[in-house]
Amino acid sequence: MRIELVRRAEHSRLMVWASPLLAVAITLVIAVGIFAAMGADPLEALYIFFVEPLTAGWSLQELVVKAIPITLIAIGLSLCYMSNTWNIGAEGQFTAGAILGSLFPIVFPGWTGPLVLPAMLLFGILGGMLYAAIPALLKIRFGANEILTSLMLVYVAQLLLDWIVRGPWRNPDGYGFPESRVFDASAQMPLLVDGGRMHIGLVFVFVAVLVVWFTMGRTLTGFQIRVLGQAPRAGAFAGFSQNRMVLFTFLVSGGLAGLAGIMEVAGPIGQLRPSISPGYGFTAIIVAFLGRLHPVGILIAGFVLALTYLGGEAAQVALGMSDKVMRVFQGLLLFLVLACDTLIYYRVRLVRPVADPLGGAVHGRG
Amino acid sequence: MSGAVEQVRAGEREARVRPDAAPLLEAVGITKIFGALKANDGIDLAIRPGEIHALLGENGAGKSTLVKILYGALQPTAGEIRWNGEPVRIASPAAARRLGIGMVFQHFSLFDALTVAENIALAVPPRESRAALAAEIETVSAEYGLPLNPRSIVADLSVGERQRVEIVRCLLQKPRLIIMDEPTSVLTPQEANDLFSTLDVLVAGGVSVLYISHRLEEVKQICHHATILRHGKVVGECDPQKETAARLASLMVGADIRALSGEHRSLPDAPVRLAVTDLSLPPPHPFAVALDHVGLELRAGEILGIAGVAGNGQDELFGAISGERRSERSDAVTIDGRPCGTRGITARRRLGAAFVPEERLGHGAVPRMRLSENVVLTRHATDGTLRRSGVIDRLSSRGIVDRVTKLFDVRKGTPDPEATALSGGNLQKFVVGREIDRKPGILVVCQPTWGVDAGAAAVIRQALIDLARSGSAILVISQDLDEILELSDRIAVISKGRLSEPRPTAELTREEIGLMMGGVGEGGHAH
Known part of the structure; x- marks a missing residue:
């Protein structure tokens, strides 16, 4: 299985708005992981933080x-x-x-x-x-x-x-x-x-x-x-x-x-x-x-x-908690926004390997 | 074998007979669906060993899709491919090469900084040594009439020579079928003739060629058989030698193409509208060409064509006339007698000039902007209605889009789509129409019908002729010699940044122009 990005004909108006929301959501999920790793109760920490x-x-x-x-x-x-x-x-x-x-x-x-x-x-x-x-x-x-x-x-x-x-x-x-x-x-x-x-x-x-x-x-x-x-x-x-x-x-x-x-x-x-x-x-x-x-x-x-x-x-x-945690979230957020923005012009496609009758398994090309 | 090449080159091509043999490659009922679009719809195609088989069709007819399927880059939705009668599945380009299918692409994929041998070594299975590979390259290039020095740096090669590298690279894999995508679009007539000789040697050796081209004359000249696609379906098969070019074209577009009205005219007394005088500019970047004492006079009512092989200074000349690059001297460029060599493109537009660059997307239009915004791009300074104290009037710009759409039959899915959503031909009609709608006094247009289907090309060319008849002066810079010959009243040739003296079209032969394009004969001239 391989993940491919396929270019969209026109940019997705939905993703223009959904991408930052997605980025915030993923940041929160990672935040839970970070809080847990630091030994805090993730839910309590999320409440206090946000x-x-x-x-x-x-x-x-x-x-x-x-x-x-x-x-x-x-x-x-x-x-x-x-x-x-x-x-x-x-x-x-x-x-x-x-x-x-x-x-x-x-x-x-x-x-x-x-x-x-x-x-x-x-x-x-x-x-x-x-x-x-x-x-x-x-x-x-x-x-x-x-x-x-x-x-x-x-x-x-x-x-x-x-x-x-x-x-x-x-x-x-x-x-x-x-x-x-x-x-x-x-x-x-x-x-x-x-x-x-x-x-x-x-x-x-x-x-x-x-x-x-x-x-x-x-x-x-x-x-x-x-x-x-x-x-x-x-x-x-x-x-x-x-x-x-x-x-x-x-x-x-x-x-x-x-x-x-x-x-x-x-x-x-x-x-x-x-x-x-x-x-x-x-x-x-x-x-x-x-x-x-x-x-x-x-x-x-x-x-x-x-x-x-x-x-x-x-x-x-x-x-x-150190105030550096806040910096980590801010950095994560920027990183994830830029990553999610890819979805405005591209959509994700999963490609299954196809059998090649002449050689081994290769991936289909598009 | 070079003797064989000479023989073929020397003699007139005789009538070709399609070899009578079982097909080497057969495609049966190939269908490819992209979303709602049926790019290929039950296509049958049979290529016999030792034939040059033409694949004809307008842009968007499904040629590229079919070729990608045959070369393993796409998988068909339905249908079967047979190789020597056996059903096969071509899962990837590597699998296609193992079968014996090679491809020469329209756009080359070579590293400029490496030598010919190094470029080829990257693409073929490893040989014993570099020297062995070089020897092999020399053998193959001699055998097929493709003179090539393995030690040359690719950056120093002409376009024709680069194509030879691609072909030799393909031949080293001992293909049984070679797919060629628009191979002559970048060549001079002489280089194209050399290519045809090579093809003759290839088919004489039993190799098959699938030949994709827009150029009907050359298809008639070299192909044994033609399959014609329209809207993803096979609409006809024929022996192109027995058909007229007009008949082939009407099969491709599904209607008789109207002949252009207007003949070549001579206008020695008409006023000069655009004059370029002793214009020299250094190259803007290391891979560009310097303009070398270029001069021309363009008169009211005339179309002047500038022929030339790509990369001989066309872009640089366009930039210097449009004002995207300014000159040192004001009188290097004059528009209707007013010097404007040191002024920018906006000032020149205000003097009545309009420009259509070669690149539609990214130069002539912003890909991700709507057509109404792309109207503002070139007309913000000349159309008073488009803005009021700095605020853009969207109604007015949409009005222009509607006018251009109606006049040039621009087909689009929504009233005001992004430029990138239009097909190449429709975007070109829009980009040309956007300028003609202004009724400019001078129109400078680069590659007006590049990659445009025959129907759209006829519309654009007729519009250029009509504009000239109304008293405007038109400069057409094109690599398509047929187009230049069809449109122009006078023709000049650009080669290595030098422009020849324009001469009336009626006085020139195709061969003369071809030699000048190759930099032979009448060179540049200074005023």
Whole structure:
């Protein structure tokens, strides 16, 4: 018996939606195995990991707080990936946006008022865009592989952040702790619910979802992205420039990552610290693919991945499990989504060996 | 044996008589069902020893399916194959080779970086030594008139020579039946003649050949017998020497193909619409061809044909004229008197030019996009109705799809399918129709009827002629010499990136063009 993949004439619309669900289901099955191997009661662990975070009001708010940056970054990345450009460095652009956006509350703490926050958000976007422009320009000018350059720039940005909060931007009244001063109230994201942590960043997420949805479905810009991603030669034939598209998608995804970065430090964190993200920029890659590179899918997938963060924390507390378990699930999920996506264009066929009258048993060929 | 080759080559081919013998291979009631499609429906075929048996049919008639079954790559749903009268089951290509069935594919499977001998060594059972194999290759190639140096690197060989490698590789397995899939589609007329001589030697030695081809003239010339397929069924068997090409074609398509209206014209006074002047471009990648001082003038109302063997700069010339690759000099390309050599394809489209590339899928159309989206691909800049402030008007693009569908009889399962769901011929009608629907002033089209069935080819060629009669200028780049001769008012030949001076079709013979295609005679010329 042999398993064969047979190409479908048209792609399967059912599998477009079923593939991520299948991937989540297989991930859960493997999760049971992992929990059992670690000596925990699999059902209890599953409950703590994936259900309990949804049962309390505060943790639902926390889910939104985590989903905001992941989703926003993933929406930007989806444009890159659809155009066949590989920005892996959103974590760095997130950090760059956070640093540049923090310029006002840290360097000019005396400036307060309603204009501070918009200025910070703008500079956050600008920081992410500038940082994303580096790998884009390197690719256009020198043909440098953007996967490598964008990824390596992540570590540069993180070290820059580390140095800046220990050095020039350290809080003068902070007893030497490596942190910036706490942002003024006017430099912080307004909350959606009093006393919670859920902030208006959620609005930006919905705006981004709607804008990208419309852009991809209806406009010539979205059409260019899809054409260049699916058939570069046809894109050139249509008169679309691959280089311009590389720059455009890097700027958009970098800008959204930068916005997510400044909203994170102006929101839940409230100051700059050596570490401001538990890997949101990398998790967003998983979200983009789990969400089918479609804005609505990404919105849903963003909440699913946010749940793994909360579940990971809960399992750490309740079961004493390492937070690396959460990382394992995230990696498994990405792996399985990509594997299941094969089923969109191929179907599985079982082939039985047929007897060859002249030789031994051979497999039928198709 | 090379004497025998010379003899055959020297003499005119005499009338062929089908050998009177029991069949070597017989297919009885072969049926193959794919889902809802009956690709083969009760096909009977008998190939006698020592005959060249033509298998004729349009695209989608079931030829490939039948050949794959005979070569063991597919299993029939029903029916029987007999070899020397004995029922056999051909479970795999390896089993077919063990029986004595060899195949020469349309697309070669050779490693460019290896030598001829190394390529052959990969495919045949191991010999005592490399030297023994090389000697064997030399013997076989001399015996069958297939001159070949075992030590040549394949990358340096011409297309005809590469095909010889494939044939020698096949012959080393001592086949009794050789299946050839469109063997002359990539050859110059001279190379094709050499191939026919080899076939003559083969059948003289008792080997049978199953010969698949679209080209009716050559089938008439070399085949003993023909079986014609349509819609998966055998619709006729005949002696092709006794039939006219028109009769064979009408058997294939099931209707009389209408003759094209329009004769070759000479238009020395018409205004020049497209001019290419002293255009030289380095090769874009190591396997491409450099354009070498190319020049041409294309006048209103005329069709200029560019003949040539594949890989002599056709793609590069198309890219340079379309603007996918820009030139250094603005006046290298002018459209209606306006220089645009340094401008891109969108600017050239806005000047009234339209383009149809050779590759339908991936170049002329995005495979996984709907036809309405593929309309936007080439017309987003020239059709104001297709977009309003950056937003695509889907109604308008669907309207264009409907117009093209009606005008060119594009057959499709749903109103707006993905491009990849269309058959090759229908997609080609769509891709050509999409541009003609614009009524362009200049149309540059590469391989307009490549792999398209006879009916669709006639529709496309007539549309090109009609467009030219309406005052547009058309440049046809094609490897199909029959097509060039049929369509063109003037003909130029491209060889190694150089373009010959265009000459009126009436002044040229097939042989002259063939020699120029091989790079002999009138070479390139500079302005």
